[in-house]
Amino acid sequence: xxxxxxxxxxxxxxxxxxxxxxxxxxxxxxxxxxxxxxxxxxxxxxxxxxxxxxxxxxxxxxxxxxxxxxxxxxxxxxxxxxxxxxxxxxxxxxxxxxxxxxxxxxxxxxxxxxxxxxxxxxxxxxxxxxxxxxxxxxxxxxxxxxxxxxxxxxxxxxxxxxxxxxxxxxxxxxxxxxxxxxxxxxxxxxxxxxxxxxxxxxxxxxxxxxxxxxxxxxxxxxxxxxxxxxxxxxxxxxxxxxxxxxxxxxxxxxxxxxxxxxxxxxxxxxxxxxxxxxxxxxx
Amino acid sequence: xxxxxxxxxxxxxxxxxxxxxxxxxxxxxxxxxxxxxxxxxxxxxxxxxxxxxxxxxxxxxxxxxxxxxxxxxxxxxxxxxxxxxxxxxxxxxxxxxxxxxxxxxxxxxxxxxxxxxxxxxxxxxxxxxxxxxxxxxxxxxxxxxxxxxxxxxxxxxxxxxxxxxxxxxxxxxxxxxxxxxxxxxxxxxxxxxxxxxxxxxxxxxxxxxxxxxxxxxxxxxxxxxxxxxxxxxxxxxxxxxxxxxxxxxxxxxxxxxxxxxxxxxxxxxxxxxxxxxxxxxxxxxxxxxxxxxxxxxxxxxxxxxxxxxxxxxxxxxxxxxxxxxxxxxxxxxxxxx
Amino acid sequence: xxxxxxxxxxxxxxxxxxxxxxxxxxxxxxxxxxxxxxxxxxxxxxxxxxxxxxxxxxxxxxxxxxxxxxxxxxxxxxxxxxxxxxxxxxxxxxxxxxxxxxxxxxxxxxxxxxxxxxxxxxxxxxxxxxxxxxxxxxxxxxxxxxxxxxxxxxxxxxxxxxxxxxxxxxxxxxxxxxxxxxxxxxxxxxxxxxxxxxxxxxxxxxxxxxxxxxxxxxxxxxxxxxxxxxxxxxxxxxxxxxxxxxxxxxxxxxxxxxxxxxxxxxxxxxxxxxxxxxxxxxxxxxxxxxxxxxxxxxxxxxxxxxxxxxxxxxxxxxxxxxxxxxxxx
Numbered sequence: 001x002x003x004x005x006x007x008x009x010x011x012x013x014x015x016x017x018x019x020x021x022x023x024x025x026x027x028x029x030x031x032x033x034x035x036x037x038x039x040x041x042x043x044x045x046x047x048x049x050x051x052x053x054x055x056x057x058x059x060x061x062x063x064x065x066x067x068x069x070x071x072x073x074x075x076x077x078x079x080x081x082x083x084x085x086x087x088x089x090x091x092x093x094x095x096x097x098x099x100x101x102x103x104x105x106x107x108x109x110x111x112x113x114x115x116x117x118x119x120x121x122x123x124x125x126x127x128x129x130x131x132x133x134x135x136x137x138x139x140x141x142x143x144x145x146x147x148x149x150x151x152x153x154x155x156x157x158x159x160x161x162x163x164x165x166x167x168x169x170x171x172x173x174x175x176x177x178x179x180x181x182x183x184x185x186x187x188x189x190x191x192x193x194x195x196x197x198x199x200x201x202x203x204x205x206x207x208x209x210x211x212x213x214x215x216x217x218x219x220x221x222x223x224x225x226x227x228x229x230x231x232x233x234x235x236x237x238x239x240x241x242x243x244x245x246x247x248x249x250x251x252x253x254x255x256x257x258x259x260x261x262x263x264x265x266x267x268x269x270x271x272x273x274x275x276x277x278x279x280x281x282x283x
Numbered sequence: 284x285x286x287x288x289x290x291x292x293x294x295x296x297x298x299x300x301x302x303x304x305x306x307x308x309x310x311x312x313x314x315x316x317x318x319x320x321x322x323x324x325x326x327x328x329x330x331x332x333x334x335x336x337x338x339x340x341x342x343x344x345x346x347x348x349x350x351x352x353x354x355x356x357x358x359x360x361x362x363x364x365x366x367x368x369x370x371x372x373x374x375x376x377x378x379x380x381x382x383x384x385x386x387x388x389x390x391x392x393x394x395x396x397x398x399x400x401x402x403x404x405x406x407x408x409x410x411x412x413x414x415x416x417x418x419x420x421x422x423x424x425x426x427x428x429x430x431x432x433x434x435x436x437x438x439x440x441x442x443x444x445x446x447x448x449x450x451x452x453x454x455x456x457x458x459x460x461x462x463x464x465x466x467x468x469x470x471x472x473x474x475x476x477x478x479x480x481x482x483x484x485x486x487x488x489x490x491x492x493x494x495x496x497x498x499x500x501x502x503x504x505x506x507x508x509x510x511x512x513x514x515x516x517x518x519x520x521x522x523x524x525x526x527x528x529x530x531x532x533x534x535x536x537x538x539x540x541x542x543x544x545x546x547x548x549x550x551x552x553x554x555x556x557x558x559x560x561x562x563x564x565x566x567x568x569x570x571x572x573x574x575x576x577x578x579x580x581x582x583x584x585x586x587x588x589x590x591x592x593x594x595x596x597x598x599x600x601x602x603x604x605x606x607x608x609x610x611x612x613x614x615x616x617x618x619x620x
Numbered sequence: 621x622x623x624x625x626x627x628x629x630x631x632x633x634x635x636x637x638x639x640x641x642x643x644x645x646x647x648x649x650x651x652x653x654x655x656x657x658x659x660x661x662x663x664x665x666x667x668x669x670x671x672x673x674x675x676x677x678x679x680x681x682x683x684x685x686x687x688x689x690x691x692x693x694x695x696x697x698x699x700x701x702x703x704x705x706x707x708x709x710x711x712x713x714x715x716x717x718x719x720x721x722x723x724x725x726x727x728x729x730x731x732x733x734x735x736x737x738x739x740x741x742x743x744x745x746x747x748x749x750x751x752x753x754x755x756x757x758x759x760x761x762x763x764x765x766x767x768x769x770x771x772x773x774x775x776x777x778x779x780x781x782x783x784x785x786x787x788x789x790x791x792x793x794x795x796x797x798x799x800x801x802x803x804x805x806x807x808x809x810x811x812x813x814x815x816x817x818x819x820x821x822x823x824x825x826x827x828x829x830x831x832x833x834x835x836x837x838x839x840x841x842x843x844x845x846x847x848x849x850x851x852x853x854x855x856x857x858x859x860x861x862x863x864x865x866x867x868x869x870x871x872x873x874x875x876x877x878x879x880x881x882x883x884x885x886x887x888x889x890x891x892x893x894x895x896x897x898x899x900x901x902x903x904x905x906x907x908x909x910x911x912x913x914x915x916x917x918x919x920x921x922x923x924x925x926x927x928x929x930x931x932x933x934x935x936x937x938x939x940x941x942x943x944x945x946x947x948x949x
Contacts, residue, residue, distance in 0.1 A: 013638070121300075124303070125300055125303030125304055125306075128301070128304055128599055129307075130596075131554065131555070132555075132559065133557065133576075133591070133595050137308060137311065137580075137592050140576075140579070140583070141585075213426065220428050221430065221559070221561075224562060225565060226581075237430070240430060241430075244566065247434065247442060248443065251438055254434050255434075255435070255438070258428070258430075262427045265426040265427070266422070266423075410682070516723065517720060518724055518725060520673075521718055521726075523678055524716045525710060525715070525737075526706055526709075526710030526711050526741065539728045539729070540726065615776070616774075619777070
């Protein structure tokens with residue numbers, strides 16, 4: 001049925017809140033900038049290990065909106081390229097962690113019994129170690145690279161999704177339509193995939209949007225400690241960490257990348273909150 | 284009595300989780316490729332020396348046997364030697380943990396005494412200016428990386444206005460108080476050294492505030508959500524129908540039921556604050572567990588890393604047990620079974 | 621003629637919703653005399669609950685628009701901002717019995733805490749000890765033999781029936797002149813509901829309190845009320861004494877309600893009312909029932925006014941007294 005989305009109740013709920021719109025706009029702009037970074041940045045070659053002695057440590061001006069760093073590279077360009085890294089990391093982590101988390105959550109919630117006890121206790125164990133500390137520890141045993149950072153963050157991310165989907169599944173399981181399809185002899189896998197999962201999707205979607213911001217936040221924290229992406233890859237948190245050594249004189253080196261992280265996390269958060277209101281999910 | 288039983292259940296569950304944490308971190312430490320003995324001794328050590336150390340660290344045994352030795356050590360309070368400080372890890376942890384605890388304690392305090400009232404205020408003025416301002420503060424708290432707050436604060440209050448000390452736990456000219464708990468603020472109070480106490484508190488303001496902001500935002504958001512939920516319930520309508528004052532209705536009849544889910548979730552989110560403490564310590568050169576752990580990581584000091592993770596998890600579980608007790612006090616269903 | 625205890629005139633209530641402005645109450649007129657037992661009857665979603673919440677000023681929020689007049693003891697309650705007046709009215713002169721006692725009692729405070737606070741709020745005593753004595757006596761009055769045990773429990777430890785009795789006690793403890801009862805006991809099982817009604821009936825008659833009960837159950841009306849208002853989609857469509865209403869229902873909606881009640885004497889199956897309560901954002905013009913009415917005619921699209929049929933029997937229908945002459949069977 002081809003209905004116009006912009007005339008639906010969902011859209012009304014979403015658009016009524018200016019904050020949700022702000023979030024959507026931020027996310028769209030950030031994604032656009034990241035994707036078209038080579039075309040929208042003034043100095044694309046500054047994204048790597050470039051060196052420009054003539055323009056070292058320039059404060060922000062009309063040529064370099066965010067100033068230049070100790071190697072004469074344009075901070076604005078590097079911030080935009082930093083978004084590429086952040087978004088890529090967020091997407092990879094979620095595509096690793098969410099399927100695992102959802103799968104385990106469905107199984108634990110649906111089958112119950114011993115499966116549930118084992119899976120949920122394991123989840124508890126993961127949740128008892130602060131995400132950042134666990135990721136740090138994992139990075140401690142691995143080489144600090146982008147791939148390893150993604151792995152480390154994924155390892156600590158799935159339990160949150162598992163817990164959420166587990167709770168959802170447990171409540172959906174007792175709904176009449178699930179009980180009814182059981183009575184008529186539907187297989188477990190059919191019930192899980194076609195009755196329960198579709199009803200979890202709005203919540204999972206909302207959670208993923210919110211998590212996109214939080215994954216970026218945690219990964220940034222990891223990088224800030226020097227346990228993530230290594231130079232010369234442009235990474236927002238590393239830029240903040242490196243720049244903080246030159247406070248207060250070259251404040252722009254850490255302040256702009258810091259604000260850039262804030263903005264992207266804010267965007268996903270507002271968008272996620274908007275989706276939560278729109279899809280009417282409780283989390 | 285149900286409460287005792289409830290509490291014992293919580294303790295058992297926590298011990299079990301802690302055991303799981305030890306298995307997990309042990310497995311991660313052992314599953315990673317590379318020879319810990321070789322890493323410890325460096326590339327120039329002889330093969331015999333490496334072999335000797337392997338033998339002493341039980342590295343030639345099977346993983347379960349290794350874990351057995353590890354666990355026996357833990358129960359005896361022995362977490363092995365730190366390759367970074369060349370001292371027993373337990374001794375290191377005892378030295379560094381109080382600084383982290385003190386920081387987290389003050390941040391937690393700020394989070395609760397600012398975050399929860401902010402959430403109540405928000406809920407009571409839903410969709411009005413006060414609510415919107417409070418929500419923006421809470422949101423900024425949640426979405427801004429803790430290290431960014433730390434750097435902003437440092438820039439503004441230490442460099443631009445120069446009203447707070449830049450970093451560290453005490454000024455360079457100030458002698459640390461006698462070691463009692465290892466926490467400068469409390470030790471200086473116990474020793475009656477008010478000048479030191481004032482200096483320690485001044486050093487505490489920025490790190491604690493920066494660390495508190497994320498949790499504060501979360502606390503405010505949770506409180507708001509649950510207060511609004513509580514406001515929509517018949518018992519709140521009934522309190523209004525009996526014309527209890529707005530303050531009594533919201534601060535007593537609506538707040539208490541709302542605090543039950545809020546505190547439970549805040550307990551879980553406390554893990555985030557513990558993690559963020561590591562960032563704040565880095566920025567302000569706090570000299571707590573973070574500094575130790577980060578150094579341990581760069582030195583591939585397995586024992587140091589494992590020890591830090593265990594202590595942090597234990598701390599997390601203890602705080603959650605305290606919260607469980609508070610929740611049990613608030614919720615008669617738990618208290619009375 | 622003495623002025624009524626409560627007089628509602630032309631009460632309109634509108635909510636702003638996504639669908640537009642929802643016109644929930646469409647000019648409700650209603651009055652209650654001292655000590656009178658009055659019922660409002662109608663299907664779920666016809667605005668009964670909202671109407672009685674308006675009396676206590678419990679409809680809050682910026683999307684609520686209330687107009688008209690509610691006079692109680694000579695005071696206008698609509699848009700009343702006086703804390704003193706509300707303090708005098710809520711819980712003292714007017715109290716309310718909620719539909720689900722287990723949800724309306726606060727889950728985390730003891731019965732003692734909640735009751736003594738209500739008593740102290742009532743202003744007759746100041747000390748908690750005196751309030752506790754009053755609470756004890758009041759609970760004995762509702763046939764609770766060991767009030768101290770009940771006082772020390774939390775609502776979740778009480779059965780639905782006990783919780784209901786506690787709530788009735790609280791509602792009556794400050795000797796109100798008017799008790800508003802929102803489908804009392806309908807969240808509980810039928811026998812408990814029956815007990816609730818009897819209890820409420822006995823106690824309010826002893827105290828001489830007027831009662832406004834709202835219900836969708838005609839059995840409750842017949843048993844409990846002296847006078848009835850039939851409400852449909854935010855308007856009063858008929859008012860009459862109980863006997864008169866059951867013997868000579870004048871409005872097709874009232875007839876339909878009565879026909880929908882299963883009879884113990886057997887015979888025909890009860891007739892259901894076709895259709896549902898209309899969409900309040902876009903209600904039918906004129907008589908809001910005409911879309912479901914089997915006697916509907918063009919004139920029904922015009923606004924209807926109450927026609928006096930004598931003996932306090934009034935109806936808002938084009939057919940008014942003609943209805944009995946039409947072939948209904």
